[in-house]
Amino acid sequence: MIIFDMGEYNLYVWSSVFISLLALFLAYYDAVSKHKDITRKIENRDQ
Amino acid sequence: MNLKAIYKYGSPPNFYRFVTKVEPWCLYFGLLLILIGSAGGLFMAPEDYQMGDAFRIIYFHVPSAYLSMSAYATMGFASIIGIVWRSNVAFSVAKSVAPFGALMTATALVTGMLWGKPMWGTAWVWDARLTSEFILLLLYLGYITLHASIKEQKRADRAASLVAILGIINLPIIHYSVVWWNTLHQASTISKLDSPSIVGEMLWPLLVMIFGYMFFFVAVICRASSAEVLVREKRSNWVKEI
């Protein structure tokens, strides 16, 4: 666990990591859900 | 340079097929690079003699900021192509980049604040670089809002493109602001011409992270712009075959 400890900057570093990864995830999730919506709509309309 | 190839990918069905094929490669490769870079930066790189462990935020702050600017450049370039060649594909790309770019800009600002607070005692200061990055966020939000407010598709595309193109002038201001003015933000560590002012073991995770973010960006844009192209072309024949 020692390497996970960032000393007095623990809060700042890990919250930065969390926020950055969250942003990346949100971006991809948004793109994927848009894609799913439109493909589902097209399939529903075609059948 | 084979111009014919570019025109070929400008057509929606070819663009869709190309982008759908490319996306998984970029996604997995990008995620892999981000994983390696994070591990290297957070755990393997040695502690900075001045800043302690807090400097590790650089491995997330710099790629986000770098991407926020490249994304805007992509958006501006795609907008120019869309207006000049009236290309639906180009406008789709521009529209998809905007939310990603806004998220990256917000991340860069927030991680910068989290870095600034323990380091220099202040979360925010209105110096040139921070202010122009904030301006970048407003430009993204303006683009997204404008696009959403205009009901008609073509008009929305072209109006929002004008805003995107107008904002391109902000990019050199952000990039060179640390050179032109004395700001609180530190100067560039990586430059194209000089050797970097940062030691090797700290440098490689940073480069890996930047490349990882870039591939991830390409993957997200592939997915989002393919969705956007489908939305615009949903009545045409090639869509029925997918």
Added chain:
Amino acid sequence: MAAYFQLFFRETKVAIKRWTDVLTGIILFFLIAILFPLISDSNKDFLLSIVGPIMMFSAFFASLLSMQNMFKPDFQNGTIEQLMLSKKSFVGLVFTKTFSFWVFTSLPLIVVSGFIASIYFVTGKDILIVQLTMFLSTLTMVNINAFTAAITLGIRYPGALMTLIITPITLPILIFGSKAIENSILGLDISGPLYFLTGMMMLSLFIGPWITASALKISMD
């Protein structure tokens, strides 16, 4: 050439007829600027330190409110379509329109700003610098406002959207404008900010009408 003068005279008549709209901007500017000395402890140092930002902010805010009337009435009664169809250069006509808007809303503002600056204990040569800064920045801002008004022309309730688009572009002007006024009061070198403001003004005078014309064309169809 005569067509442009004709347009200018037409704008004059319109401005006189709708003098309440014109006056709104000026009164707003006056009110905001006057309010600060009245509601704060009006000692000289404090007022001298805030006169730069206050001047720029009041001008910006007043222009925000008056810009909604720049193209909307003409859009609704079909004037803009007529201008687009005429043989004269549309960009030139847009320039005339923007310039006449500036003459009626911002020129009085520049005159009033001198008076307001004296309330803020600004003296002598600094008052001229304040007016010069107002001149340069309002000329730039009116072009940016024209573009924003043109691009949001079919949208209902465009207020917040306009602010969102305008702020990133206008922010450097506000920053350098208040820096020019502050430097002048402190006796420091004012040439830097003034050069920047002049550069931005030149740029906006050339690009502004062209990009406003494009925005109008986009909003028209």
